[in-house]
Amino acid sequence: MDLRNLSLESPLLSMLEDMLEVSEEAEKGGRNNASRAYVRDAKAMAATPADVVEFPDRYVFVVDMPGIKGSEMKVQVENDNVLVVSGERRRGKEEGVKYVRMERRVGKFMRKFVIPENADKDAISAVTQDGVLTVTVPKYPPPQPKRPKTIEVKAA
Numbered sequence: 137m138d139l140r141n142l143s144l145e146s147p148l149l150s151m152l153e154d155m156l157e158v159s160e161e162a163e164k165g166g167r168n169n170a171s172r173a174y175v176r177d178a179k180a181m182a183a184t185p186a187d188v189v190e191f192p193d194r195y196v197f198v199v200d201m202p203g204i205k206g207s208e209m210k211v212q213v214e215n216d217n218v219l220v221v222s223g224e225r226r227r228g229k230e231e232g233v234k235y236v237r238m239e240r241r242v243g244k245f246m247r248k249f250v251i252p253e254n255a256d257k258d259a260i261s262a263v264t265q266d267g268v269l270t271v272t273v274p275k276y277p278p279p280q281p282k283r284p285k286t287i288e289v290k291a292a
Contacts, residue, residue: 184246184247186221193275194273195255195273196270196271197219197249197269197272199245199271202240204225204245204267209223209269210222211260213257213260217257218248219248219250220247220248221271222246223245254276255273255274256273259274
């Protein structure tokens with residue numbers, strides 16, 4: 137069943153979200169920390185939209201990260217071939233304030249992408265503007281085809 141087709145007010149979707157919620161106390165020392173962390177990361181990845189575009193000379197990863205400052209975003213390369221983009225949007229904690237309706241997502245944002253072998257991992261750059269993070273990964277130039285080597289034939 138594709139959950140993306142359900143409306144935001146769907147009771148099934150609400151129930152699934154409640155089942156997947158991880159309390160702060162459980163994160164700090166509760167049972168099944170590994171499985172809870174996996175569920176939390178899976179939720180973060182599912183809720184972070186991204187586009188990947190290939191150009192002749194580069195790959196561009198465009199990730200929506202609303203409400204997160206550039207200094208709070210993290211871009212890393214893990215295991216030499218996995219690009220990890222992450223951040224966290226926190227709810228304001230002002231005294232006397234009560235949210236009447238809260239539709240904008242808070243919590244972790246994360247995406248992981250496998251970087252192709254022809255990518256120059258040492259030249260990756262990242263820029264953020266208006267809540268959209270753009271990570272550019274240049275490609276190595278294609279290898280030059282080897283030319284046949286001509287051997288001079290000498291007469292004896």
